[in-house]
Amino acid sequence: MTERTKRWTAFSLRSLLILVTIVAAILGLRTRAKHFRNLAAEHHFKAMDAGYQAAAIQRPVDLRWEWKRPAPMKMDHATISKAAPFWQVSRYHAEQRDVYLAAAQRPWLPVQAMPPNPSPVVVPDGDGPAAQWWNAMFGAYAEHNQCLLEPHMGFPPADDQNLNYAQTLLTAEQFSSLQSRFRERRGIAIGR
Known part of the structure; x- marks a missing residue:
């Protein structure tokens, strides 16, 4: 071996420690990113x-009419108070999902501040004020996530953010569990 080859193949303890530190940092960041994704x-x-x-x-489902047109959302005070x-x-x-994403x-940056815990919901009295309050509080959120209002989970507009995230974040088991809960709550018989 020539002197030049020996120089490239011989590692000093210092260079080996630097290499191990770099590999550990990369693996740590990868693990941290995976944890945040979970x-x-x-x-x-x-x-x-x-x-x-x-x-x-x-928006309860009426199986006799759901295939023709979706049921309208109930916007009376009692329903809004429950929902x-x-x-x-x-x-x-x-x-919180958005912060972790x-x-x-x-992953090399500190995590943003978490959103504060929500305060208890106080729905204004009367159907009209309750509907206006709901639209101001949750209207944009529900509109942005149309899959929550669709009669059959999984067939919303293609740009629906919730289902796009569902396909990339949730395991098949989690998504299947979500579908079965959805069917139970919406009154859609499983297997129909």
């Missing part, structure tokens, strides 16, 4: 589950 998946599952619960309350806590939980978990994309 947390995002958990919160996404919870967000969809609560959203489907809220939608089941506000609003589920919408709030759904939106809260969706916000951002952290998974940049």
Whole structure:
């Protein structure tokens, strides 16, 4: 061996420690990103589950007419009062999912501040004020996530963010569990 070859093949202890440190840092960041992605998946599952619960309350399925046209959303005070806590939980978990997804994309940065815990829901009295309140609080969230309002899970507009995340974040088992819960809550018989 020539002197030049020996120089490239011989590692000093210092260079070996540097190499091990770099590999450990890369593996640590990869593990951290995977952990954040798993947390995002958990919160996404919870967000969809609560959203489907809220939608089941506000938009029950009438199997005789559902195939022709979806039932309208009920916007009376009593229905909104029952559904609003589920919408709030759904939106809260969706916000947490977004924080963890951002952290998974940049695992070398500190995690953003988590959204504050939601305060108890207070629905205004009367059908009109309750409907306006619901639209101000959850209308944009429900519109952005049309799959929560669809009569059959999995067939929303192609740009629906919730189902796009469901395909990338949830395992087949989690998605199957979500579908069966959806069918139970919406009154759709499994296998029909």
